[in-house]
Amino acid sequence: MSTTLTTKEAPAGGDPSPSWISERSGRGDAIFKGLTIAAAALILLALASVFIFLFTQGFAGFSQPAEVYSKYGSSFWGYVWPLLASTIVASLIALIIAVPLAIGIALVITQYAPSWLSTPVAYVIDLLAAVPSVVYGLWAGIYLAPKLVPIYEWLHEHLGFVPLFGDVVSSGRSISTAGIVLAIMILPIITAISREVFSRTPRLHREAALALGATRWEMIRMTVFPYGRSGVISAVMLGLGRALGETMAVVMVLSPGTLFTLNLFSGSNTPSIAANIALRYKERSEGTLEVLIATGLVLFLLTFAINFVARWAVARSERKLAG
Secondary structure (H helix, E strand, O other): OHHHHHOOOOOOOOOOOHHHHHHHHHHHHHHHHHHHHHHHHHHHHHHHHHHHHHHHHHHHHHHOOHHHHOOOOOOHHHHHHHHHHHHHHHHHHHHHHHHHHHHHHHHHHHHHOOHHHHHHHHHHHHHHHHOOHHHHHHHHHHHHHHHHHHHHHHHHHHHOOOHHHOOOOOOOOOHHHHHHHHHHHHHHHHHHHHHHHHHOOOHHHHHHHHHOOOOHHHHHHHHHHHHHHHHHHHHHHHHHHHHHHOOHHHHHHOOOOOOOOOOOOOOOOOOOHHHHHHHHOOOOOOOHHHHHHHHHHHHHHHHHHHHHHHHHHHHHHHHHHHO
16 A cells, blocks of 8 residues: 555556655646746846837937927927826826725725625726727717816816916816826726725624624724725726826827916816827927837836835835734
Protein backbone atom coordinates (compact mmCIF):
# COMPACT_ATOMS: atom_id res chain seq x y z
CA MET A 1 0.00 0.00 0.00
CA SER A 2 2.82 2.39 0.86
CA THR A 3 4.52 1.55 -2.46
CA THR A 4 1.37 2.54 -4.35
CA LEU A 5 1.19 5.88 -2.58
CA THR A 6 4.74 6.88 -3.55
CA THR A 7 4.63 5.94 -7.24
CA LYS A 8 4.36 8.66 -9.87
CA GLU A 9 1.85 6.71 -11.92
CA ALA A 10 -1.88 6.87 -11.20
CA PRO A 11 -3.20 3.48 -10.12
CA ALA A 12 -5.15 1.74 -12.88
CA GLY A 13 -8.88 2.02 -12.29
CA GLY A 14 -8.42 3.93 -9.05
CA ASP A 15 -7.80 7.43 -7.71
CA PRO A 16 -4.45 9.10 -8.31
CA SER A 17 -1.87 8.66 -5.58
CA PRO A 18 -0.88 11.64 -3.39
CA SER A 19 2.48 12.01 -5.18
CA TRP A 20 0.72 12.10 -8.56
CA ILE A 21 -1.64 14.79 -7.32
CA SER A 22 1.25 16.80 -5.87
CA GLU A 23 3.27 16.64 -9.10
CA ARG A 24 0.30 17.59 -11.29
CA SER A 25 -0.66 20.42 -8.93
CA GLY A 26 2.88 21.76 -8.92
CA ARG A 27 3.00 21.79 -12.72
CA GLY A 28 -0.34 23.63 -12.88
CA ASP A 29 0.84 26.18 -10.34
CA ALA A 30 3.98 26.83 -12.35
CA ILE A 31 2.01 27.32 -15.58
CA PHE A 32 -0.47 29.63 -13.88
CA LYS A 33 2.33 31.64 -12.29
CA GLY A 34 4.06 32.02 -15.64
CA LEU A 35 0.85 33.18 -17.35
CA THR A 36 0.10 35.76 -14.66
CA ILE A 37 3.64 37.13 -14.76
CA ALA A 38 3.47 37.34 -18.55
CA ALA A 39 0.13 39.17 -18.38
CA ALA A 40 1.48 41.66 -15.84
CA ALA A 41 4.64 42.19 -17.90
CA LEU A 42 2.55 42.73 -21.04
CA ILE A 43 0.53 45.45 -19.33
CA LEU A 44 3.68 47.20 -18.13
CA LEU A 45 5.19 46.87 -21.61
CA ALA A 46 2.11 48.44 -23.21
CA LEU A 47 2.15 51.28 -20.67
CA ALA A 48 5.84 51.90 -21.23
CA SER A 49 5.44 51.84 -25.02
CA VAL A 50 2.66 54.45 -24.82
CA PHE A 51 4.83 56.70 -22.66
CA ILE A 52 7.86 56.28 -24.93
CA PHE A 53 5.76 57.13 -28.00
CA LEU A 54 4.26 60.23 -26.40
CA PHE A 55 7.61 61.41 -25.10
CA THR A 56 9.63 60.84 -28.28
CA GLN A 57 6.98 62.13 -30.68
CA GLY A 58 5.76 64.97 -28.49
CA PHE A 59 9.03 66.30 -27.04
CA ALA A 60 9.40 68.69 -29.98
CA GLY A 61 5.98 70.11 -29.13
CA PHE A 62 7.37 71.79 -26.02
CA SER A 63 9.53 74.16 -28.10
CA GLN A 64 7.55 75.01 -31.24
CA PRO A 65 7.45 78.56 -32.67
CA ALA A 66 4.99 80.98 -31.09
CA GLU A 67 2.63 80.97 -34.10
CA VAL A 68 1.88 77.28 -33.50
CA TYR A 69 0.42 78.16 -30.09
CA SER A 70 -1.24 81.35 -31.30
CA LYS A 71 -4.73 80.04 -30.62
CA TYR A 72 -4.23 79.96 -26.84
CA GLY A 73 -0.85 81.54 -26.07
CA SER A 74 2.73 82.07 -27.14
CA SER A 75 4.28 79.05 -25.41
CA PHE A 76 3.43 75.43 -24.78
CA TRP A 77 2.42 75.95 -21.16
CA GLY A 78 0.35 78.96 -22.11
CA TYR A 79 -1.32 76.70 -24.67
CA VAL A 80 -1.91 73.67 -22.44
CA TRP A 81 -2.94 75.19 -19.12
CA PRO A 82 -6.43 76.37 -20.27
CA LEU A 83 -7.06 72.92 -21.76
CA LEU A 84 -5.82 71.26 -18.57
CA ALA A 85 -7.98 73.55 -16.41
CA SER A 86 -11.10 72.74 -18.44
CA THR A 87 -10.31 69.04 -18.22
CA ILE A 88 -10.01 69.17 -14.44
CA VAL A 89 -13.10 71.38 -13.96
CA ALA A 90 -15.34 69.16 -16.09
CA SER A 91 -14.06 66.06 -14.30
CA LEU A 92 -14.61 67.60 -10.87
CA ILE A 93 -18.19 68.53 -11.80
CA ALA A 94 -18.72 64.93 -12.87
CA LEU A 95 -17.33 63.59 -9.58
CA ILE A 96 -19.38 65.99 -7.44
CA ILE A 97 -22.56 64.77 -9.13
CA ALA A 98 -21.75 61.09 -9.68
CA VAL A 99 -20.04 60.03 -6.43
CA PRO A 100 -22.93 60.72 -4.00
CA LEU A 101 -25.45 59.23 -6.42
CA ALA A 102 -23.31 56.13 -7.05
CA ILE A 103 -22.69 55.48 -3.34
CA GLY A 104 -26.37 56.05 -2.56
CA ILE A 105 -27.51 53.68 -5.29
CA ALA A 106 -24.98 51.05 -4.18
CA LEU A 107 -26.22 51.30 -0.58
CA VAL A 108 -29.86 51.00 -1.62
CA ILE A 109 -29.11 47.95 -3.76
CA THR A 110 -27.02 46.14 -1.13
CA GLN A 111 -28.52 47.26 2.20
CA TYR A 112 -32.10 48.42 1.75
CA ALA A 113 -33.88 47.15 -1.36
CA PRO A 114 -35.30 43.60 -1.54
CA SER A 115 -33.76 41.24 -4.05
CA TRP A 116 -36.71 41.47 -6.47
CA LEU A 117 -36.00 45.20 -6.79
CA SER A 118 -32.21 45.42 -6.33
CA THR A 119 -31.40 42.94 -9.12
CA PRO A 120 -33.19 44.77 -11.99
CA VAL A 121 -31.97 48.15 -10.72
CA ALA A 122 -28.39 46.87 -10.75
CA TYR A 123 -28.85 45.58 -14.32
CA VAL A 124 -30.22 48.94 -15.50
CA ILE A 125 -27.33 50.86 -13.92
CA ASP A 126 -24.81 48.47 -15.49
CA LEU A 127 -26.44 48.95 -18.90
CA LEU A 128 -25.54 52.65 -18.81
CA ALA A 129 -21.89 51.63 -19.24
CA ALA A 130 -22.76 49.92 -22.54
CA VAL A 131 -24.10 53.10 -24.17
CA PRO A 132 -21.48 54.55 -26.59
CA SER A 133 -20.14 57.99 -25.72
CA VAL A 134 -21.26 59.37 -29.08
CA VAL A 135 -24.87 58.55 -28.16
CA TYR A 136 -24.47 60.45 -24.90
CA GLY A 137 -23.03 63.35 -26.88
CA LEU A 138 -25.95 63.44 -29.32
CA TRP A 139 -28.53 63.22 -26.55
CA ALA A 140 -26.87 65.89 -24.42
CA GLY A 141 -26.13 68.31 -27.27
CA ILE A 142 -29.59 68.15 -28.85
CA TYR A 143 -31.93 67.46 -25.94
CA LEU A 144 -30.30 67.92 -22.52
CA ALA A 145 -28.43 71.19 -23.05
CA PRO A 146 -31.53 73.30 -23.95
CA LYS A 147 -33.45 71.78 -21.03
CA LEU A 148 -30.76 72.92 -18.59
CA VAL A 149 -30.87 76.57 -19.69
CA PRO A 150 -33.76 77.54 -17.31
CA ILE A 151 -31.86 75.99 -14.39
CA TYR A 152 -28.70 77.87 -15.35
CA GLU A 153 -30.66 81.12 -15.65
CA TRP A 154 -32.21 80.62 -12.22
CA LEU A 155 -28.78 80.03 -10.68
CA HIS A 156 -27.41 83.10 -12.45
CA GLU A 157 -30.32 85.21 -11.25
CA HIS A 158 -29.97 84.20 -7.60
CA LEU A 159 -26.23 83.44 -7.37
CA GLY A 160 -24.82 85.62 -10.11
CA PHE A 161 -22.45 87.31 -7.68
CA VAL A 162 -20.47 84.06 -7.58
CA PRO A 163 -18.01 83.88 -10.54
CA LEU A 164 -19.06 80.29 -11.22
CA PHE A 165 -22.61 81.32 -12.14
CA GLY A 166 -22.08 84.03 -14.74
CA ASP A 167 -23.90 84.77 -17.99
CA VAL A 168 -25.68 81.80 -19.54
CA VAL A 169 -25.12 80.73 -23.13
CA SER A 170 -28.45 80.38 -24.93
CA SER A 171 -27.67 76.92 -26.33
CA GLY A 172 -26.81 75.48 -22.90
CA ARG A 173 -23.67 73.90 -24.34
CA SER A 174 -21.26 74.79 -21.58
CA ILE A 175 -18.65 73.12 -19.43
CA SER A 176 -21.27 72.45 -16.76
CA THR A 177 -23.35 70.47 -19.27
CA ALA A 178 -20.23 68.54 -20.26
CA GLY A 179 -19.63 67.74 -16.58
CA ILE A 180 -23.21 66.48 -16.17
CA VAL A 181 -22.83 64.18 -19.17
CA LEU A 182 -19.53 62.88 -17.80
CA ALA A 183 -21.25 62.24 -14.47
CA ILE A 184 -23.85 60.05 -16.20
CA MET A 185 -21.09 58.18 -18.02
CA ILE A 186 -19.00 57.41 -14.92
CA LEU A 187 -22.00 56.66 -12.69
CA PRO A 188 -22.26 52.94 -13.62
CA ILE A 189 -18.52 52.38 -13.07
CA ILE A 190 -18.50 53.81 -9.55
CA THR A 191 -21.84 52.21 -8.70
CA ALA A 192 -20.85 48.72 -9.84
CA ILE A 193 -17.57 48.63 -7.93
CA SER A 194 -19.08 50.21 -4.79
CA ARG A 195 -21.96 47.74 -4.92
CA GLU A 196 -19.61 44.78 -5.04
CA VAL A 197 -17.47 46.15 -2.20
CA PHE A 198 -20.47 46.88 0.04
CA SER A 199 -21.95 43.44 -0.60
CA ARG A 200 -18.70 41.82 0.61
CA THR A 201 -19.02 43.29 4.10
CA PRO A 202 -18.99 40.32 6.53
CA ARG A 203 -22.52 39.48 7.50
CA LEU A 204 -21.42 38.76 11.06
CA HIS A 205 -20.21 42.37 11.44
CA ARG A 206 -23.54 43.78 10.28
CA GLU A 207 -25.60 41.46 12.44
CA ALA A 208 -23.42 42.17 15.48
CA ALA A 209 -23.92 45.92 15.07
CA LEU A 210 -27.69 45.50 14.76
CA ALA A 211 -27.78 43.15 17.73
CA LEU A 212 -26.05 45.78 19.87
CA GLY A 213 -28.86 48.22 19.12
CA ALA A 214 -27.45 50.16 16.17
CA THR A 215 -29.86 51.56 13.63
CA ARG A 216 -29.53 50.60 9.97
CA TRP A 217 -27.63 53.80 9.18
CA GLU A 218 -25.35 53.39 12.21
CA MET A 219 -24.61 49.83 11.13
CA ILE A 220 -23.69 51.07 7.64
CA ARG A 221 -21.52 53.85 9.05
CA MET A 222 -19.67 51.56 11.50
CA THR A 223 -19.27 48.41 9.39
CA VAL A 224 -20.01 48.88 5.69
CA PHE A 225 -18.17 52.16 5.10
CA PRO A 226 -14.93 51.22 6.91
CA TYR A 227 -14.83 47.83 5.18
CA GLY A 228 -15.49 49.29 1.71
CA ARG A 229 -13.50 52.53 1.97
CA SER A 230 -10.55 51.36 -0.12
CA GLY A 231 -12.82 49.90 -2.80
CA VAL A 232 -14.88 53.09 -3.05
CA ILE A 233 -11.69 55.16 -3.42
CA SER A 234 -10.58 52.87 -6.23
CA ALA A 235 -13.99 53.18 -7.89
CA VAL A 236 -13.91 56.98 -7.70
CA MET A 237 -10.41 57.15 -9.15
CA LEU A 238 -11.40 54.79 -11.97
CA GLY A 239 -14.37 57.01 -12.75
CA LEU A 240 -12.15 60.09 -12.65
CA GLY A 241 -9.78 58.47 -15.12
CA ARG A 242 -12.70 57.85 -17.48
CA ALA A 243 -13.86 61.46 -17.13
CA LEU A 244 -10.38 62.87 -17.77
CA GLY A 245 -9.96 60.93 -20.99
CA GLU A 246 -13.47 61.20 -22.45
CA THR A 247 -13.44 62.73 -25.93
CA MET A 248 -16.51 62.46 -28.15
CA ALA A 249 -19.16 63.38 -25.60
CA VAL A 250 -17.23 66.52 -24.63
CA VAL A 251 -16.62 67.45 -28.27
CA MET A 252 -20.33 67.20 -29.09
CA VAL A 253 -21.56 69.02 -25.97
CA LEU A 254 -19.05 71.78 -25.27
CA SER A 255 -18.86 74.82 -27.52
CA PRO A 256 -15.08 75.22 -27.78
CA GLY A 257 -13.62 78.66 -27.11
CA THR A 258 -10.14 80.09 -26.78
CA LEU A 259 -10.16 81.29 -23.16
CA PHE A 260 -10.62 79.53 -19.86
CA THR A 261 -13.15 81.14 -17.54
CA LEU A 262 -14.53 80.23 -14.14
CA ASN A 263 -18.05 80.80 -15.48
CA LEU A 264 -19.51 77.31 -15.72
CA PHE A 265 -22.34 78.51 -17.98
CA SER A 266 -20.17 80.27 -20.54
CA GLY A 267 -20.19 79.16 -24.15
CA SER A 268 -16.60 80.22 -24.81
CA ASN A 269 -14.67 77.93 -22.50
CA THR A 270 -11.70 75.98 -23.79
CA PRO A 271 -12.26 72.27 -24.48
CA SER A 272 -10.63 69.47 -22.54
CA ILE A 273 -7.27 68.10 -23.65
CA ALA A 274 -8.78 64.98 -25.21
CA ALA A 275 -11.50 67.00 -26.96
CA ASN A 276 -8.94 69.49 -28.28
CA ILE A 277 -6.87 66.67 -29.77
CA ALA A 278 -9.95 65.29 -31.52
CA LEU A 279 -10.98 68.73 -32.80
CA ARG A 280 -7.60 69.81 -34.14
CA TYR A 281 -6.16 66.51 -35.37
CA LYS A 282 -7.61 66.72 -38.88
CA GLU A 283 -6.60 70.37 -39.27
CA ARG A 284 -3.07 69.83 -38.04
CA SER A 285 -0.30 71.79 -39.67
CA GLU A 286 3.48 71.59 -39.43
CA GLY A 287 4.42 71.45 -35.77
CA THR A 288 0.83 71.18 -34.56
CA LEU A 289 0.87 67.37 -34.40
CA GLU A 290 3.86 67.45 -32.04
CA VAL A 291 2.01 69.93 -29.83
CA LEU A 292 -1.09 67.73 -29.73
CA ILE A 293 1.00 64.70 -28.80
CA ALA A 294 2.72 66.75 -26.09
CA THR A 295 -0.67 67.68 -24.62
CA GLY A 296 -1.52 63.98 -24.70
CA LEU A 297 1.65 63.35 -22.69
CA VAL A 298 0.52 65.92 -20.12
CA LEU A 299 -2.86 64.15 -19.84
CA PHE A 300 -1.11 60.78 -19.55
CA LEU A 301 1.10 62.01 -16.71
CA LEU A 302 -1.88 63.60 -14.96
CA THR A 303 -3.83 60.35 -15.11
CA PHE A 304 -0.80 58.39 -13.93
CA ALA A 305 -0.30 60.77 -10.98
CA ILE A 306 -3.97 60.49 -9.98
CA ASN A 307 -3.81 56.71 -10.07
CA PHE A 308 -0.60 56.75 -8.03
CA VAL A 309 -2.25 58.92 -5.37
CA ALA A 310 -5.29 56.63 -5.43
CA ARG A 311 -3.16 53.54 -4.84
CA TRP A 312 -1.44 55.30 -1.95
CA ALA A 313 -4.80 56.25 -0.43
CA VAL A 314 -6.12 52.69 -0.85
CA ALA A 315 -3.02 51.17 0.76
CA ARG A 316 -3.24 53.66 3.64
CA SER A 317 -6.91 52.88 4.15
CA GLU A 318 -6.21 49.14 4.18
CA ARG A 319 -3.45 49.60 6.77
CA LYS A 320 -5.81 51.57 9.00
CA LEU A 321 -8.48 48.89 8.64
CA ALA A 322 -6.00 46.13 9.46
CA GLY A 323 -4.65 48.06 12.45
